Amino acid sequence: MSRSEILFNDAQKHIPGGVNSPVRAFKGVGGTPLFFKHAEGAYVIDEDDKRYVDYVGSWGPMILGHSHPEVLDAVRRQLEHGLSYGAPTALETEMADLICSLVPSMDMVRMVSSGTEATMSAIRLARGYTGRDTIIKFEGCYHGHSDSLLVKAGSGALTLGVPSSPGVPAAFATHTLTLPYNDLGAVKAALAEVGQEIACIIVEPVAGNMNCVPPAPGFLEGLRQQCDQHGIVLIFDEVMTGFRVALGGAQAYYKITPDLSTFGKIVGGGMPVGCFGGKRAIMEFIAPLGPVYQAGTLSGNPLAMAAGLATLKLISRPGFHQELGEYTSQLLQGLQERADAAGIPFVTTQVGAMFGLYFSGADDIVTFQDVMASDAERFKRFFHLMLEGGIYLAPSAFEAGFTSIAHGATELQTTLDAAEHAFAQLKQSTS
Ligand SMILES: Cc1ncc(COP(=O)(O)O)c(C=O)c1O
Ligand SMILES: NCC(=O)CCC(=O)O
Numbered sequence: 001m002s003r004s005e006i007l008f009n010d011a012q013k014h015i016p017g018g019v020n021s022p023v024r025a026f027k028g029v030g031g032t033p034l035f036f037k038h039a040e041g042a043y044v045i046d047e048d049d050k051r052y053v054d055y056v057g058s059w060g061p062m063i064l065g066h067s068h069p070e071v072l073d074a075v076r077r078q079l080e081h082g083l084s085y086g087a088p089t090a091l092e093t094e095m096a097d098l099i100c101s102l103v104p105s106m107d108m109v110r111m112v113s114s115g116t117e118a119t120m121s122a123i124r125l126a127r128g129y130t131g132r133d134t135i136i137k138f139e140g141c142y143h144g145h146s147d148s149l150l151v152k153a154g155s156g157a158l159t160l161g162v163p164s165s166p167g168v169p170a171a172f173a174t175h176t177l178t179l180p181y182n183d184l185g186a187v188k189a190a191l192a193e194v195g196q197e198i199a200c201i202i203v204e205p206v207a208g209n210m211n212c213v214p215p216a217p218g219f220l221e222g223l224r225q226q227c228d229q230h231g232i233v234l235i236f237d238e239v240m241t242g243f244r245v246a247l248g249g250a251q252a253y254y255k256i257t258p259d260l261s262t263f264g265k266i267v268g269g270g271m272p273v274g275c276f277g278g279k280r281a282i283m284e285f286i287a288p289l290g291p292v293y294q295a296g297t298l299s300g301n302p303l304a305m306a307a308g309l310a311t312l313k314l315i316s317r318p319g320f321h322q323e324l325g326e327y328t329s330q331l332l333q334g335l336q337e338r339a340d341a342a343g344i345p346f347v348t349t350q351v352g353a354m355f356g357l358y359f360s361g362a363d364d365i366v367t368f369q370d371v372m373a374s375d376a377e378r379f380k381r382f383f384h385l386m387l388e389g390g391i392y393l394a395p396s397a398f399e400a401g402f403t404s405i406a407h408g409a410t411e412l413q414t415t416l417d418a419a420e421h422a423f424a425q426l427k428q429s430t431s
Contacts, residue, residue, distance in 0.1 A: 003047035007035045023059070023156040028376075028396035029383045039066035041406035044392055052392035053411045057402040059394075060240050060265035063324070063353065064314055065406025071269050074310035078303050086297060091305040098312055099267070099275065103248050105257045109277030110286060111300040115239035115264030116144025118274035119202065121294045122260045123148065125276070126200035126233035128292035129285045134194065136201040136232075138181040139163075140210030140368040140398075143202055143237050143262075152178040154209030159396040181207055182215065182366050184222035195230035200260075202235040205250035208400035209240070210371045212349045212356025220256045227259070233282065239264035239274065240400065243312065245352035246321055253352065269311030271304035320405065324353040327412065328403045331355070334416040342423035347374075355401045357382075357393075371398070381429070382422050389418025 011018035019025045019033065026033045034052075038045040042065050044054045057063065064071065078091075092111060100106045112118050123135055123146075135148060140163075142155035150157060150165040151173050157163045164173065177198070179186045191198065201223055207213040227234040236258035241250040243266040251258055260278035267273055277283060287293045298304075315321075332348040332355055339346030345361035358365055359382070360374035379397040386393055391414070394401060 002032070004035045005032050007047060008032050021156070022160055023394075023396065023399070026395045028159040028398070029380045031384060033395070034387075034392070041065040041067070042404060042408070042411045050390070052387070052390050053407070053414055054392045055401040055403065056392060056394050057404055058265075058270060059399075060244065060402055061268060061270045061311075063244060063266050063402070063404050064269075064311060065404040066270075068311075068314065068406075070314060071307055071310045074306040075271075075303055078306035081302070083303060084298055084301055089300065089302050089305070091302055091309065092300040095300070095305050095309055098309065099263070099277070102243070102312065102316065103251065103261065105251055105259075105261060105279075106277045107280035108283035109275050110283070110294065111305075112274045112276070112294075112296055113272045113298050113301070113304075114144065115237075115262065115274045116146055117296065118239065118262035118264055118276040119143040119149060119235075119237055120146035122235050122262050122276040123200060123202065124294065125282060125285055125292050126235060126260065128290075129282050130199045130231065130233060132197055132199040133175050134177055134197045135175065135199055136177045136179060136187070136190065138203055138207070139178050140181055140213075140371065141202075141204045141207055141237070142209035143204070144239070147172045148176050149202075151176045154207070154398060156396075158210060158398045181210075181213060181368055182219050184216075184219055184226075187223065187226055191226055191230050191232075195226075195232070198230065198232045200233040200235050201227055202237055204240065205236050205238065205254060205256070206241050206245060206351045206354060208354055210368060210398050211358065211365070211374075212351070212354055212400035213365055213367075213371060214349055214351050215250075215254065216366055220250075220254050224256050224258075233260060234258045235260045235262065237262045241351070241354065242266060243315060244402070245354055247316060250351070266311060266315070267308050268304050269307035269309075271301070271307045272298075273301075273304045273308055315405075321352060324403055324405055325350075327407050328353050328355055330412055331403065331407075331415060334412065335419050338416060338420045339423050342420075342427045344378075344423050344426055345375075346423075353403045355403070357401065358397075378426060381426060385422035385425055386418050389414075389421060391415050391418045 264274035349356035359378040376397040
């Protein structure tokens with residue numbers, strides 16, 4: 001037995017399913033999750049000392065690669081001053097100022113400890129601000145695991161086949177209207193009926209929790225226009241896309257200004273952090289300025305602020321996101337060429353440093369149905385072949401892939417060599 005197998009057996013004794021988040025359980029691909037003990041640059045190293053080129057990046061935060069020395073140093077320096085005070089720090093102001101300067105739609109920002117808290121709080125705020133109860137989300141989008149958002153959700157909920165989770169009272173779910181992603185017609189039709197009852201529309205501006213589905217031309221623009229028309233708060237959930245697809249997030253990439261935005265992952269540099277913010281008039285509804293309550297013992301934690309600030313400063317250098325995007329394009333082009341050469345139907349999607357891989361004969365991937373029509377069984381085999389070849393992809397056909405600035409020519413070649421072998425094996429087993 002491998003160390004990971006032994007550790008996974010041990011883990012299951014006192015940890016449900018042996019994991020602290022279901023997406024780690026390999027349920028979507030089968031087999032035993034790898035247990036990691038170290039990570040550096042573009043690599044994760046498992047308990048059996050095997051190295052993998054990592055395209056998960058802790059599900060998004062590790063845009064600089066793992067264990068970036070300047071981020072680690074920032075945390076070490078802060079460590080000498082204590083772990084948490086539960087009182088304001090200068091670091092939090094520096095963080096708020098930096099976020100608001102990098103993302104122009106943000107007038108004010110509140111730090112929290114996860115993406116889930118960020119979206120949950122932003123929705124409460126939108127409801128408090130508008131005095132309306134119902135929210136709109138899109139099928140296959142994931143916004144964390146709070147009750148009103150676990151309806152037709154993506155990510156692990158989709159992978160495990162429970163997109164609408166038991167435990168969410170039906171009465172809560174009735175306040176969540178779920179519409180098809182990239183279908184502006186459906187949004188217009190719904191709002192023509194119930195526009196006056198909708199507090200907010202929350203959307204992943206690039207859907208990254210049903211694999212990776214870019215917004216169709218006009219979709220985000222249409223949401224902006226519809227929200228303006230009906231007095232609805234437009235929330236961009238940029239927990240995944242924020243600081244990744246562009247320094248200013250998807251809103252900068254697509255040049256659309258939401259009313260509120262949520263961030264997580266990169267903003268904490270690998271520490272547990274999220275935040276939400278946006279228009280001053282809305283944010284002033286949050287306690288202690290306003291009546292909408294929201295709080296957190298560890299919110300704005302100094303170690304987390306130190307890691308996040310160091311990360312945001314490093315990724316602010318000119319050319320950073322272009323470099324990342326170029327690596328990602330080369331990766332996808334190389335994969336496509338090798339799939340084509342092997343005669344395997346294969347489609348990729350990309351927005352900056354986020355990508356999707358599909359075993360599909362479709363021309364393009366635009367809808368949730370397009371995603372569901374791709375061959376998830378083939379992905380499972382591809383996943384394990386890539387793993388054998390030293391490449392760690394997200395263990396589900398319904399997750400986006402991420403690149404980091406630490407990925408370079410060596411990692412590209414290793415990945416493409418592994419893929420060439422994997423595609424050949426896939427071809428052999430079908431012919
Ligand atoms: C778009 C999006 N929103 C919200 C979340 C929830 O964030 P967290 O897992 O930090 O609670 C995630 C990922 O988990 C996400 O991808
Ligand atoms: N795309 C999936 C996530 O980002 C979430 C990770 C987790 O829930 O552990």
